[in-house]
Each structure stands twice: as C-alpha cells, then as structure tokens.
Amino acid sequence: MRRSTSAQTEKAKARGRGPSLEKTARTRDAIIAAALQEFLEKGFADTTMEAVARRADIAKGTPYRYFPTKDALFEGVVRQRVAGALVEVNAANRAPGETVLAFLRRTMVPAMHDVERKGRAAIARLVLTEGARFPVLVDIYRREMFDPLLVELRALLQAARDEGELKSGVLVEHPDLLIAPIWYGIVHNELLHRRRKVDIGELFEVNLDLLFRR
Amino acid sequence: MRRSTSAQTEKAKARGRGPSLEKTARTRDAIIAAALQEFLEKGFADTTMEAVARRADIAKGTPYRYFPTKDALFEGVVRQRVAGALVEVNAANRAPGETVLAFLRRTMVPAMHDVERKGRAAIARLVLTEGARFPVLVDIYRREMFDPLLVELRALLQAARDEGELKSGVLVEHPDLLIAPIWYGIVHNELLHRRRKVDIGELFEVNLDLLFRR
Amino acid sequence: MRRSTSAQTEKAKARGRGPSLEKTARTRDAIIAAALQEFLEKGFADTTMEAVARRADIAKGTPYRYFPTKDALFEGVVRQRVAGALVEVNAANRAPGETVLAFLRRTMVPAMHDVERKGRAAIARLVLTEGARFPVLVDIYRREMFDPLLVELRALLQAARDEGELKSGVLVEHPDLLIAPIWYGIVHNELLHRRRKVDIGELFEVNLDLLFRR
Amino acid sequence: MRRSTSAQTEKAKARGRGPSLEKTARTRDAIIAAALQEFLEKGFADTTMEAVARRADIAKGTPYRYFPTKDALFEGVVRQRVAGALVEVNAANRAPGETVLAFLRRTMVPAMHDVERKGRAAIARLVLTEGARFPVLVDIYRREMFDPLLVELRALLQAARDEGELKSGVLVEHPDLLIAPIWYGIVHNELLHRRRKVDIGELFEVNLDLLFRR
DNA sequence: TATGAATGAGTATTCATTCAT
DNA sequence: GATGAATGAATACTCATTCAT
Numbered sequence: 001m002r003r004s005t006s007a008q009t010e011k012a013k014a015r016g017r018g019p020s021l022e023k024t025a026r027t028r029d030a031i032i033a034a035a036l037q038e039f040l041e042k043g044f045a046d047t048t049m050e051a052v053a054r055r056a057d058i059a060k061g062t063p064y065r066y067f068p069t070k071d072a073l074f075e076g077v078v079r080q081r082v083a084g085a086l087v088e089v090n091a092a093n094r095a096p097g098e099t100v101l102a103f104l105r106r107t108m109v110p111a112m113h114d115v116e117r118k119g120r121a122a123i124a125r126l127v128l129t130e131g132a133r134f135p136v137l138v139d140i141y142r143r144e145m146f147d148p149l150l151v152e153l154r155a156l157l158q159a160a161r162d163e164g165e166l167k168s169g170v171l172v173e174h175p176d177l178l179i180a181p182i183w184y185g186i187v188h189n190e191l192l193h194r195r196r197k198v199d200i201g202e203l204f205e206v207n208l209d210l211l212f213r214r
Numbered sequence: 215m216r217r218s219t220s221a222q223t224e225k226a227k228a229r230g231r232g233p234s235l236e237k238t239a240r241t242r243d244a245i246i247a248a249a250l251q252e253f254l255e256k257g258f259a260d261t262t263m264e265a266v267a268r269r270a271d272i273a274k275g276t277p278y279r280y281f282p283t284k285d286a287l288f289e290g291v292v293r294q295r296v297a298g299a300l301v302e303v304n305a306a307n308r309a310p311g312e313t314v315l316a317f318l319r320r321t322m323v324p325a326m327h328d329v330e331r332k333g334r335a336a337i338a339r340l341v342l343t344e345g346a347r348f349p350v351l352v353d354i355y356r357r358e359m360f361d362p363l364l365v366e367l368r369a370l371l372q373a374a375r376d377e378g379e380l381k382s383g384v385l386v387e388h389p390d391l392l393i394a395p396i397w398y399g400i401v402h403n404e405l406l407h408r409r410r411k412v413d414i415g416e417l418f419e420v421n422l423d424l425l426f427r428r
Numbered sequence: 429m430r431r432s433t434s435a436q437t438e439k440a441k442a443r444g445r446g447p448s449l450e451k452t453a454r455t456r457d458a459i460i461a462a463a464l465q466e467f468l469e470k471g472f473a474d475t476t477m478e479a480v481a482r483r484a485d486i487a488k489g490t491p492y493r494y495f496p497t498k499d500a501l502f503e504g505v506v507r508q509r510v511a512g513a514l515v516e517v518n519a520a521n522r523a524p525g526e527t528v529l530a531f532l533r534r535t536m537v538p539a540m541h542d543v544e545r546k547g548r549a550a551i552a553r554l555v556l557t558e559g560a561r562f563p564v565l566v567d568i569y570r571r572e573m574f575d576p577l578l579v580e581l582r583a584l585l586q587a588a589r590d591e592g593e594l595k596s597g598v599l600v601e602h603p604d605l606l607i608a609p610i611w612y613g614i615v616h617n618e619l620l621h622r623r624r625k626v627d628i629g630e631l632f633e634v635n636l637d638l639l640f641r642r
Numbered sequence: 643m644r645r646s647t648s649a650q651t652e653k654a655k656a657r658g659r660g661p662s663l664e665k666t667a668r669t670r671d672a673i674i675a676a677a678l679q680e681f682l683e684k685g686f687a688d689t690t691m692e693a694v695a696r697r698a699d700i701a702k703g704t705p706y707r708y709f710p711t712k713d714a715l716f717e718g719v720v721r722q723r724v725a726g727a728l729v730e731v732n733a734a735n736r737a738p739g740e741t742v743l744a745f746l747r748r749t750m751v752p753a754m755h756d757v758e759r760k761g762r763a764a765i766a767r768l769v770l771t772e773g774a775r776f777p778v779l780v781d782i783y784r785r786e787m788f789d790p791l792l793v794e795l796r797a798l799l800q801a802a803r804d805e806g807e808l809k810s811g812v813l814v815e816h817p818d819l820l821i822a823p824i825w826y827g828i829v830h831n832e833l834l835h836r837r838r839k840v841d842i843g844e845l846f847e848v849n850l851d852l853l854f855r856r
Numbered sequence: 857t858a859t860g861a862a863t864g865a866g867t868a869t870t871c872a873t874t875c876a877t
Numbered sequence: 878g879a880t881g882a883a884t885g886a887a888t889a890c891t892c893a894t895t896c897a898t
Contacts, residue, residue: 024857043346045259049893059859061895070893128405129343132257138406146406170420176412177421180398184390187397191342192352192360198390206384207391210425237877238882263868273884275870284868452878471774473687477872487880489874498872557771559833560685566834574834598848604840605849608826612818615825619770620780620788626818634812635819639852665861665897691889701863703891712889 030056031063035077040122044074044130071134078137081123082144091155100160101212104178105205112182112201116189121200125190150175160212171211181207244270245277249291254336258288258344288344292351295337296358305369314374315426318392319419326396326415330403335414339404367392374426385425395421458484459491463505468550472502472558499562506565509551510572519583528588529640532606533633540610540629544617549628553618578603588640599639609635672698673705677719682764686716686772716772720779723765724786733797742802743854746820747847754824754843758831763842767832795820802854813853823849 034055038047049070053060067073088111094103115121124141131138153175160166171177185200248270252261263284267274281287302325308317329335338355345352367389374380385391399414462483466475477498481488495501516539522531543549552569559566581603588594599605613628676698680689691712695702709715730753736745757763766783773780795817802808813819827842 027858043259045257046347048891061860062858064894065857128401129346131405132343133260142406170424174417174420176398176402176417177395177424180394180417180421181391183401184394184397187342187401188390191345192356203388203390203394206388207394210384210391213427241882262866274868275885276883278869279882282869455879471687473685474775476870489881490879492873493878496873556829556833557774560771561688570834598852602845602848604826604830604845605823605852608822608845608849609819611829612822612825615770615829616818619773620784631816631818631822634816635822638812638819641855669861690887702889703864704862706890707861710890 027056027058027062028066030058031066031073032077032080035063035073036081039074039077039126039130044070044133049073074130075134075136078123078126078134079140081119082127082140089149089152089156091152091159094156094159100156100163100165101208104156104208108208109201109205112204115182115186115200116197121186121190124186128187128191149179153178166212167214177211178204178208241270241272241276242280244272245280245287246291246294249277249287250295253288253291253340253344258284258347263287285348289348289350292337292340292348293354295333296341296351296354303363303366303370305366305373308370308373314370314377314379315422318370318422322422323415323419326418329396329400329414335400335404338400342401342405363393364389380426381428391425392418392422455484455486455490456494458486459494459501460505460508463491463501464509467502467505467554467558472498472561477501502558503562503564506551506554506562507568509547510555510568517577517580517584519580519587522584522587528584528591528593529636532584532636536636537629537633540632543610543614543628544625549614549618552614556615556619577607581606594640595642605639606632606636669698669700669704670708672700673708673715674719674722677705677715678723681716681719681768681772686712686775691715713776717776717778720765720768720776721782723761724769724779724782731791731794731798733794733801736798736801742798742805742807743850746798746850750850751843751847754846757824757828757842763828763832766828770829770833791821792817808854809856819853820846820850 031052035047035052038052038055041047042051047070049063050060052073053063056063063073067076089104089107093107094100098106127137127141131141154172157166157172157175157178161169161172166172181203182200185198185203189197189200245266249261249266252266252269255261256265261284263277264274266287267277270277277287281290303318303321307321308314312320341351341355345355368386371380371386371389371392375383375386380386395417396414399412399417403411403414459480463475463480466480466483469475470479475498477491478488480501481491484491491501495504517532517535521535522528526534555565555569559569582600585594585600585603585606589597589600594600609631610628613626613631617625617628673694677689677694680694680697683689684693689712691705692702694715695705698705705715709718731746731749735749736742740748769779769783773783796814799808799814799817799820803811803814808814823845824842827840827845831839831842
C-alpha cells in the first residue's frame with residue numbers, strides 16, 4: 001500500500017498508464033455509480049455527499065477530487081449516462097426496399113424494451129424531476145437524445161410520405177406523436193404507477209400501427 | 215420585492231391581529247397562493263418557509279398556524295388544486311347521435327387548451343417532480359385525475375367500438391394512447407422545452423383524428 | 429351572557445363587589461391552578477402559556493391580563509402557595525409542662541404527613557428545580573418557610589437545653605439536623621425514587637427520637 | 643468573551659482540521675467540559691449549543707460530531723461524571739478492631755469535604771434539577787451512587803448492631819438518617835442558600851456522633 | 857491522492873407576547 | 878375584559894465544503 005511516491009510516479013510515467021491512473025479511473029467510476037444510485041433513490045436534494053462516499057466506500061472528501069461540487073457531480077453523472085446512450089434510429093440504416101413502418105418496428109421496438117431494462121427510463125426520470133433545478137441537464141438531454149431522435153423520425157416520416165407509405169402529411173408535421181407513448185410510459189411507470197406498469201414497447205408498437213394504418 | 219415599500223406598509227397596517235373569520239380565510243388563501251408560486255418556481259426543496267411568508271406578506275411564523283410543517287403545506291397546496299380540478303369528460307354527457315369522436319373533440323380539445331392556461335399542467339409537473347418524495351400526492355392525483363379519466367375514456371372507446379365507429383378493438387385495450395400526447399405535451403412544455411412549446415390541444419386533436427381514422 | 433355593559437358596571441358598583449369582580453377572581457384562580465399543574469408536570473421551560481390557558485379553559489391572551497409575563501406568572505403561582513403555607517411550629521404554642529420533644533412530636537409529625545398530601549413537597553421541588561433560574565422564588569421560600577422554621581426550632585432547642593431536656597448544646601448549634609430528614613425525604617420522593625417513596629413523617633420522628641435520646 | 647481575540651485566533655490556527663486521534667480526544671474533552679459548565683450555570687433549557695461551542699472554542703456544528711443531539715450531550719456529560727465517581731465507603735475496608743463509627747468517620751468525613759470541592763454536589767444538583775426531564779440520569783445516579791452507598795451503610799449499621807456498638811436496631815432500618823444531612827447540605831448549599839453555606843462534613847459528623855451516641 | 861475532523865451558512869420550527877376586534 | 882390571529886426573535890440541527898495530516 002505504501003510505496004515511495006517517486007517510484008510510483010516513475011512507473012506510471014513509464015507505462016503511460018500506471019496503476020495509480022487505473023485506480024483513479026476506478027475510483028471515479030465508483031463515485032459515479034454510487035452517486036447515480038443515490039440520486040435515483042433520493043433525488044438530488046436528499047442525497048448527501050457523505051452517503052455517496054459511503055456507498056462508493058471512500059472517504060467523504062474524495063469525491064471532491066473528481067467533482068468540485070455536488071452540482072458538478074450530478075451533472076457529471078447524468079452527462080455520462082446520457083452521452084453513452086446512442087440514438088437507436090438512424091434513417092441511413094434503413095434496408096433497401098424496407099418500409100418505414102417495418103424499419104421503425106425493427107429498430108425502435110427492441111429499443112423500447114431496453115428503455116427500462118438498461119436504466120434509461122430512470123435517467124429520463126431524473127432529468128424530468130431535477131431538470132428545473134439543472135437546466136444544463138435538460139440541455140444535454142435534448143441535444144443528445146431528444147432532438148436527434150425527432151430529426152431522424154421526421155426524415156423517416158417524410159420518406160414514408162414521399163414513398164406513398166403515408167397518405168397524409170400530418171405525421172410529418174407531428175413526429176412527436178410517434179414518441180408520445182414512450183414519454184407517457186416513462187411518466188406512468190416511473191412516476192405515477194410504479195406498481196402497475198404499462199409495457200412501453202407494446203404501447204409504442206400499437207400506436208405505430210394505428211398511425212401508419214391506411 | 216415587487217411592491218413599493220409604502221404599499222407594503224399600508225397593507226401591514228390594514229392587516230389586523232384580532233380574531234376575524236374573514237381575515238383568517240384571506241390569510242390562508244394568501245399562504246396557499248404564495249406557497250404554490252414558490253413551489254412551482256423553486257421546487258419543494260428549494261422553497262423556504264420564509265420565502266413563502268414573505269411572498270404572502272405575513273410573518274415567518276404565520277404559515278405554521280395553518281399548516282404544521284412544510285410537508286403539510288406542500289401537500290395541502292397540491293391537494294387543493296388537484297381536488298378542485300374536475301374531469302371534463304363524462305361519457306354520460308354525450309349527446310344523442312353524437313359520435314364518440316365528435317364528443318371527444320367537443321369536450322377534450324377545449325379542456326386541453328385550458329390545461330396550460332389554468333395551471334393544471336404546472337400542477338401535474340409538480341406531482342411528477344415531487345411525487346417520489348410525496349407518494350400521497352401521486353395517490354391523490356391518480357385517484358382524482360388520472361384514473362377517472364381513463365375510466366371514462368375506456369367506456370367511450372368501448373361505445374365507439376360497439377357502435378361501429380371503431381373498426382378494431384385495440385384502442386379499447388389501450389385508452390392510454392388517447393392521453394399519451396397530453397403527457398408528452400406536459401413533459402415537453404413544462405420540463406424539456408420550456409421555450410419552444412408544442413400545442414397540446416392540437417397534438418391531442420391530430421392524434422385523435424389519426425386513431426379514429428377509418 | 430350578553431348584558432349591556434353599563435348595566436353590568438352599575439351592578440358591580442352598587443354591590444361594591446359585582447359579579448365581574450367575582451368572575452375576575454375566579455379566572456385568576458383558574459389561571460394559577462392551571463399554571464401550577466403545568467409547571468409541576470412539565471417544569472418551567474416546557475410549560476407553554478397556551479397550555480396553561482387551555483387548561484384554565486380561557487383564551488391564550490387572557491393570562492396576560494393577570495400576569496405580565498410567563499416569569500411573573502410562575503413567580504405569582506409559587507408566591508401564593510408559599511405564602512399560604514404557614515409555619516406549623518410556633519414555640520409560643522408549647523403547652524405548659526410539655527417537653528420540647530413532645531411538642532415537636534405533636535406539631536411537626538402531623539405536619540410532615542401533610543407535606544406530601546397537600547402538595548407542599550411538590551412546591552418545594554419546584555423551588556429546588558427552578559430556583560437557579562428564579563432566585564426570587566428561593567428568596568421567598570427562604571423568607572416564608574425555611575428561615576422561620578429554623579428560628580423556631582433553634583428557640584425550641586435552646587429551651588430544651590435550658591430545661592435540661594438536652595444534655596449537649598450541639599443540637600442548638602445545628603437545628604438543621606432536625607429538618608435534614610425532611611429534605612432528604614423530599615429529594616428522595618420527589619426526585620430520586622418516585623416509585624419507592626420513604627415515609628417522611630416516620631423518618632422525621634425516628635430521627636427526632638434518636639437526637640433527643642439521653 | 644474571556645480571552646483576548648488574538649489568543650483565540652492563535653488557538654484556532656493551532657487546531658487543525660485533518661484527522662488526528664489526539665485532536666479528536668482533545669475536542670471531545672473540550673466539548674464535555676464546556677457543556678458541563680454551561681449546564682451547571684444555566685441549566686439544560688437555557689444552555690444553547692452555540693454557547694457550548696463558543697465556550698469550547700469550536701464551531702457551532704462540531705459538538706454534533708460527538709453527540710447527535712443536545713439531549714445526548716447532556717446525558718453524556720452527566721453520565722461521565724456520575725460514572726467516574728466511586729463510592730468511598732466499602733464495608734470490606736474496615737480495619738480489624740475498628741468500630742463502625744470510627745470507620746465512618748475515617749472514610750465518610752473526608753469524602754464529604756470533597757463533595758463540594760470536586761463538583762460532585764454540583765452534579766447531584768444537576769441530576770435533581772433536570773432529573774424530571776431526563777429520567778435516565780436519575781436512574782444512573784441511583785444505580786451508581788445512591789443505592790450502592792445505602793447498601794454499604796446498611797451493612798455497616800448491621801455490623802454495628804451485631805457487635806453491640808448500636809443499642810437499638812432502628813438505624814439499621816433507616817440508614818437514610820446517616821445521609822440525610824448530606825442531601826440537606828446539598829440542597830442548602832447548591833439551591834437554597836448559595837451565599838451562606840453549611841459545612842456538610844461537619845453536619846454529617848455531628849449527626850453521626852449523635853446517632854451513635856450511647 | 858486520500859482522509860475525515862472541523863467549519864459555518866442556512867432553515868424549519870417554537871412560542872412568548874401583542875393588539876385589533 | 879376577553880379573544881385568538883399574527884408576530885418575529887431565538888435555536889436545534891444539517892450538510893456541502895475545506896484543509897491539515
């Protein structure tokens with residue numbers, strides 16, 4: 001545990017990524033993981049830095065070596081999770097001859113089933129419940145998740161219209177209607193009816209079918 | 215902050231200390247109004263009792279004469295607003311010969327336009343953002359607003375199905391799809407895109423038309 | 429209940445002691461009684477003026493018509509009780525030919541038995557527990573109860589010495605030793621062993637006999 | 643208040659913030675000492691945590707690192723003092739051939755003189771004045787000090803009776819009479835006559851002699 | 857780098873007291 | 878006189894943050 005500092009530094013320099021750096025990264029991850037759990041369970045205001053440290057099994061002062069303030073920690077946590085989540089729908093990936101409906105079914109429906117399993121719904125909830133206090137989070141979320149998805153959807157719906165798959169152009173004007181059930185599901189499952197959850201994937205699919213019906 | 219000092223002084227003098235039913239009611243209303251504003255603007259955690267009192271133009275201790283704790287004040291405020299909001303859709307009010315689609319258009323669409331104007335969206339947001347800390351509020355909201363609306367919608371959709379207005383029974387199974395755009399709109403306007411709002415009424419209407427389309 | 433004010437005043441003046449004065453005195457007594465109970469049960473610090481008023485079945489502001497402050501109320505309560513308690517032992521009352529021991533037995537022992545029954549021990553306890561905060565109370569108690577008793581006892585012991593009933597003069601120097609068991613009993617019963625009380629009268633008597641033994 | 647500002651500043655600088663067992667112990671001692679002084683001077687209710695901290699020359703929040711509440715601080719302080727005070731009289735220590743009277747004189751009388759000097763009378767007073775609010779303290783006091791002493795005394799008096807030193811068995815029934823003057827002295831000196839104190843040791847001794855007189 | 861003792865600003869809550877009715 | 882709504886000073890307690898070790 002107690003090697004001479006110089007020896008440690010040399011080693012680190014020699015490898016370019018010494019054990020201390022690795023440990024540092026591990027500590028950082030532990031802090032983020034612990035903080036996320038706490039924020040999800042208690043919300044920002046009721047989460048204490050001490051609880052985060054305890055959960056990460058480190059000292060109370062250590063998180064401050066990685067994040068200057070509690071606010072920064074929160075932002076860092078959410079930023080990481082949001083940045084890590086890629087948009088699942090990319091119009092460019094549509095197979096030749098594949099209808100838009102088929103494409104959306106193929107890509108979005110499985111993604112929906114992942115929404116809750118991979119904790120994305122929980123992150124979305126956090127952005128919703130704490131967004132008023134942290135506009136940055138909302139900005140990030142919008143930029144990384146919300147807006148890109150709408151852009152893709154709009155393009156897809158435009159293609160569907162152009163290719164005659166959609167009779168009317170109204171959906172092109174309101175791509176929101178495709179994702180409304182998702183948000184409804186998040187609100188329902190995460191905030192309003194935590195016991196009796198709806199199946200977001202199914203809801204999305206049924207809605208999709210109805211909207212694309214001729 | 216927003217009043218001239220002299221106006222404040224006059225008010226203070228006007229507000230007496232003696233017993234008076236009228237005064238009591240007025241004070242209570244002032245507290246509730248002030249508290250609601252503060253809670254909406256700052257959230258529960260960042261609202262101080264002192265700020266509420268200041269906003270209501272009363273002394274720091276006065277709110278405690280009406281609500282024993284900050285929690286109780288919050289609950290009281292939200293409870294009052296939620297209880298006061300009646301569900302606008304009552305299947306029994308459908309005019310003879312009126313289609314379900316026409317009925318929903320007639321009743322829901324104007325209600326949607328009221329959602330934001332009358333502050334109901336704001337209350338919904340508060341229930342969403344603080345519901346984790348105050349499960350009672352979620353219970354109330356569900357009991358008074360959410361569940362009753364779904365019940366009515368389900369009955370209407372069943373009628374639409376029975377009367378041949380709907381070809382498929384899938385909507386009867388998922389009345390949620392009718393209100394999904396509303397929640398999407400609330401989330402969008404109140405939490406995600408406070409600058410660029412969507413028109414919840416229009417969204418609801420377009421969605422309605424698409425879902426009822428033959 | 430609602431007579432004209434003037435009629436009431438006239439009546440009061442006519443009798444010289446009208447019903448309002450009588451009622452006033454009754455209210456005052458109710459306040460004192462209620463306050464004493466509260467102070468005994470909760471101590472000064474934990475007694476609220478509101479609790480006193482509630483117990484006296486009057487409004488919160490009414491006690492202030494009789495006592496300007498809570499301190500004054502406390503002082504008034506104790507003062508009244510202490511002043512009302514006469515010293516039981518008066519050397520002048522000794523019957524001709526009666527030994528001092530016999531006299532003390534005749535007068536003190538029954539008084540001791542009253543100490544607890546009539547709430548004097550409770551008052552003494554209140555003076556002990558709150559005396560540090562209210563030196564006035566201690567002064568009153570000393571002046572009205574403590575010192576006079578010692579004076580009488582000293583005189584009696586001197587007489588006993590002069591009349592040969594006591595062989596030694598040591599008790600004359602320490603009349604305290606006669607009352608020590610009383611205070612011990614008060615401390616024991618009121619503060620240390622509220623469940624298993626000692627019989628103060630018996631303790632006093634046994635001690636008396638031992639001290640007067642030849 | 644009692645220190646020059648510069649002295650205070652120096653101290654503050656000397657007190658570091660880092661972990662240190664020695665510092666911890668010193669801080670804890672400072673808190674307990676300061677709290678005891680405050681409680682003795684003001685009583686529990688009138689002692690503020692801020693005053694304790696100021697007296698200990700630490701920050702307002704520091705005492706809470708050692709005692710979770712004001713109640714716990716008070717209990718901790720008294721508990722420590724009561725636990726630290728051993729009963730001076732142990733029947734087993736009686737020298738062979740030593741009379742009980744001589745033994746009591748040898749052991750108790752010096753102890754009495756210590757009672758006030760070492761602050762035991764003050765602790766006893768605190769237990770008396772705050773015992774109603776803190777029954778635990780009374781329990782501790784009884785268990786550690788009061789009951790053990792009575793047990794020893796009863797044994798000694800029984801021995802004195804058995805060995806013919808006492809003619810009557812009445813004292814065996816009432817060992818309280820031996821300690822009555824002590825409590826009288828405490829009440830007198832600590833609460834009733836803080837100016838004109840009695841000599842508890844002398845009172846005890848005179849009483850002892852009178853009770854053991856043949 | 858990590859630690860955790862110490863800091864002190866911030867806040868909910870209480871309650872003696874006032875005074876218009 | 879009595880009432881009780883309103884006042885606001887006082888205070889226990891929390892917790893993000895700092896920094897000597």
